[in-house]
Amino acid sequence: xxxxxxxxxxxxxxxxxxxxxxxxxxxxxxxxxxxxxxxxxxxxxxxxxxxxxxxxxxxxxxxxxxxxxxxxxxxxxxxxxxxxxxxxxxxxxxxxxxxxxxxxx
Amino acid sequence: xxxxxxxxxxxxxxxxxxxxxxxxxxxxxxxxxxxxxxxxxxxxxxxxxxxxxxxxxxxxxxxxxxxxxxxxxxxxxxxxxxxxxxxxxxxxxxxxxxxxxxxxx
Amino acid sequence: xxxxxxxxxxxxxxxxxxxxxxxxxxxxxxxxxxxxxxxxxxxxxxxxxxxxxxxxxxxxxxxxxxxxxxxxxxxxxxxxxxxxxxxxxxxxxxxxxxxxxxxxx
Amino acid sequence: xxxxxxxxxxxxxxxxxxxxxxxxxxxxxxxxxxxxxxxxxxxxxxxxxxxxxxxxxxxxxxxxxxxxxxxxxxxxxxxxxxxxxxxxxxxxxxxxxxxxxxxxx
Numbered sequence: 001x002x003x004x005x006x007x008x009x010x011x012x013x014x015x016x017x018x019x020x021x022x023x024x025x026x027x028x029x030x031x032x033x034x035x036x037x038x039x040x041x042x043x044x045x046x047x048x049x050x051x052x053x054x055x056x057x058x059x060x061x062x063x064x065x066x067x068x069x070x071x072x073x074x075x076x077x078x079x080x081x082x083x084x085x086x087x088x089x090x091x092x093x094x095x096x097x098x099x100x101x102x103x104x105x
Numbered sequence: 106x107x108x109x110x111x112x113x114x115x116x117x118x119x120x121x122x123x124x125x126x127x128x129x130x131x132x133x134x135x136x137x138x139x140x141x142x143x144x145x146x147x148x149x150x151x152x153x154x155x156x157x158x159x160x161x162x163x164x165x166x167x168x169x170x171x172x173x174x175x176x177x178x179x180x181x182x183x184x185x186x187x188x189x190x191x192x193x194x195x196x197x198x199x200x201x202x203x204x205x206x207x208x209x210x
Numbered sequence: 211x212x213x214x215x216x217x218x219x220x221x222x223x224x225x226x227x228x229x230x231x232x233x234x235x236x237x238x239x240x241x242x243x244x245x246x247x248x249x250x251x252x253x254x255x256x257x258x259x260x261x262x263x264x265x266x267x268x269x270x271x272x273x274x275x276x277x278x279x280x281x282x283x284x285x286x287x288x289x290x291x292x293x294x295x296x297x298x299x300x301x302x303x304x305x306x307x308x309x310x311x312x313x314x315x
Numbered sequence: 316x317x318x319x320x321x322x323x324x325x326x327x328x329x330x331x332x333x334x335x336x337x338x339x340x341x342x343x344x345x346x347x348x349x350x351x352x353x354x355x356x357x358x359x360x361x362x363x364x365x366x367x368x369x370x371x372x373x374x375x376x377x378x379x380x381x382x383x384x385x386x387x388x389x390x391x392x393x394x395x396x397x398x399x400x401x402x403x404x405x406x407x408x409x410x411x412x413x414x415x416x417x418x419x420x
Contacts, residue, residue, distance in 0.1 A: 010325055017369035020250070024243045033234050036246065040230070041162045047362060048153050054332035057146045058178065062171050070164055115220055122264035125355070129348050138339045141351065145335070152257060159227035251372045258363050267356045268388065272381050280374055 002053055005064065005103050008096040009050035012071060015085075015092035016043035019078060022085040034077045035086060042074035046096060053103075065104035071097035107158055110169065110208050113201040114155035117176060120190075120197035121148035124183060127190040139182050140191060147179035151201060158208075170209035176202035212263055215274065215313050218306040219260035222281060225295075225302035226253035229288060232295040244287050245296060252284035256306060263313075275314035281307035317368055320379065320418050323411040324365035327386060330400075330407035331358035334393060337400040349392050350401060357389035361411060368418075380419035386412035 020039035023032040049067040052060045075093035078086040125144035128137040154172040157165045180198035183191040230249035233242040259277040262270045285303035288296040335354035338347040364382040367375045390408035393401040 006329070013366065014321070014369045017366055018371075021247070021370045024247055029239055029243065033239065037231070037234055040160070040250065041157065041164055043366070044153055044156065045164065045168075047366065048149055051149065051328065051332055051358070051362065052146065054329045055145070055336045056333075059146055059150065059171065059175055062174055063150075066164065066167050066171050069167055073163065111224070118261065119216070119264045122261055123266075126265045126352070129352055134344055134348065138344065142336070142339055145355065148261070152261065156223065156227055156253070156257065159224045160231045161228075250370070251367065251374055254363055254366065255374065255378075258359055261359065262356065265355070269356055269360065269381065269385055272384055273360075276374065276377050276381050279377055283373065 001103070005096075005099040006050050006053045008092075008099045009046040009053070009067065012046045012089075012092045012096040013043045013050070015089040016040075016046070016074065019085045019089035022083065026083065032081070035081060038070075038074040038077050039089065042070045042093060045070040049100065061104050064100040068097045068100040068104060071100065106207070110201075110204040111155050111158045113197075113204045114151040114158070114172065117151045117194075117197045117201040118148045118155070120194040121145075121151070121179065124190045124194035127188065131188065137186070140186060143175075143179040143182050144194065147175045147198060150175040154205065166209050169205040173202045173205040173209060176205065211313070215306075215309040216260050216263045218302075218309045219256040219263070219277065222256045222299075222302045222306040223253045223260070225299040226250075226256070226284065229295045229299035232293065236293065242291070245291060248280075248284040248287050249299065252280045252303060255280040259310065271314050274310040278307045278310040278314060281310065316418070320411075320414040321365050321368045323407075323414045324361040324368070324382065327361040327404075327407045327411040328358045328365070330404040331355075331361070331389065334400045334404035337398065341398065347396070350396060353385075353389040353392050354404065357385045357408060360385040364415065376419050379415040383412045383415040383419060386415065 016039040020036050023036045026032055045067050049063045052063045071093040075090045079090035121144040125141050128141045131137055150172050154168045157168045176198040180195045180202060184195035226249040230246050233246045236242055255277050259273045262273045281303040285300045285307065289300035331354040335351050338351045341347055360382050364378045367378045386408040390405045394405035
């Protein structure tokens with residue numbers, strides 16, 4: 001369960017980083033502003049959460065709650081865009097949010 | 106208010122990093138186990154919180170709530186030790202916790 | 211000297227975070243693509259470097275060399291834009307690059 | 316090749332985090348001081364390097380060079396200890412150092 005949550009966080013970091021970079025190269029960048037902004041936050045929060053889980057921190061449940069919020073916000077935005085990188089990111093965010101909600105409970 | 110909270114977070118990162126390094130050089134390291142562990146978590150959470158505040162993230166209030174918890178746990182442990190680095194760290198943690206609680210409200 | 215370098219790194223993190231957020235809200239976002247991309251890298255590298263300096267890591271000189279490169283690339287890009295946030299960021303990057311080059315030597 | 320290097324960095328973060336936590340619970344903590352110190356640095360540098368690789372940063376080769384140094388130092392220390400967590404960490408560090416050296420070249 002912890003291992004799955006760590007993996008989901010790391011997948012989400014990778015998807016958010018790739019999505020932000022790809023958004024910044026899109027012709028319709030004007031529509032991707034919120035996407036880049038949320039990718040940035042989500043990657044940072046997922047990265048921290050993964051590390052707190054890896055080290056068995058007492059804060060891991062609280063961090064997972066924050067992480068679920070970050071992932072849900074990012075999924076809601078990315079899910080609105082048709083680009084492959086956005087769809088992949090939204091999927092990684094949803095999966096991570098789901099596992100983090102369970103860890104936080 | 107935001108600027109004060111960022112400064113308090115960064116002071117706390119510096120105090121925790123210095124305290125962890127100093128603990129790892131103490132003759133009575135056996136008593137400092139929890140201190141190093143909590144310094145590590147607190148520094149990471151404060152660093153993330155400072156950056157979310159700097160960038161005006163929508164997640165800043167939730168991150169501040171997590172940060173206050175991290176700081177309170179670290180202050181409670183470090184405050185029990187007489188070493189100067191622990192006392193300085195406990196003080197930085199208390200200050201950061203106080204400002205983060207306000208930002209989170 | 212170390213304290214000055216830490217402060218310069220943290221100022222640079224703050225300037226890069228603020229610049230990236232402000233760029234993402236600019237009407238001429240199309241011209242700010244590289245700026246956002248480099249702000250992101252520079253903020254991350256400066257944040258790590260500050261923490262390695264705070265903890266007295268053996269890696270600090272090598273990290274400062276990487277940090278100087280990150281700052282120089284970001285300053286070169288941001289310095290080309292007339293926006294206040296870009297000019298402030300370029301200045302913070304130049305200052306950080308200068309101090310990091312000294313620490314790396 | 317990039318994907319392998321990212322995976323090696325993330326495995327190394329996980330191994331270092333687990334090793335640091337486990338060291339802090341060892342009866343012979345007095346002998347593990349350098350191990351905890353180097354685990355901390357190595358985890359931070361590997362985490363940054365993974366993210367720069369994920370996002371396709373121009374700095375990735377320079378970061379990989381720093382990362383290889385961090386991993387080699389950590390492997391040299393952890394490799395001297397018989398604990399399972401140290402041996403696993405040393406192995407993850409060696410693998411990450413090898414792939415980072417290639418990426419840096």
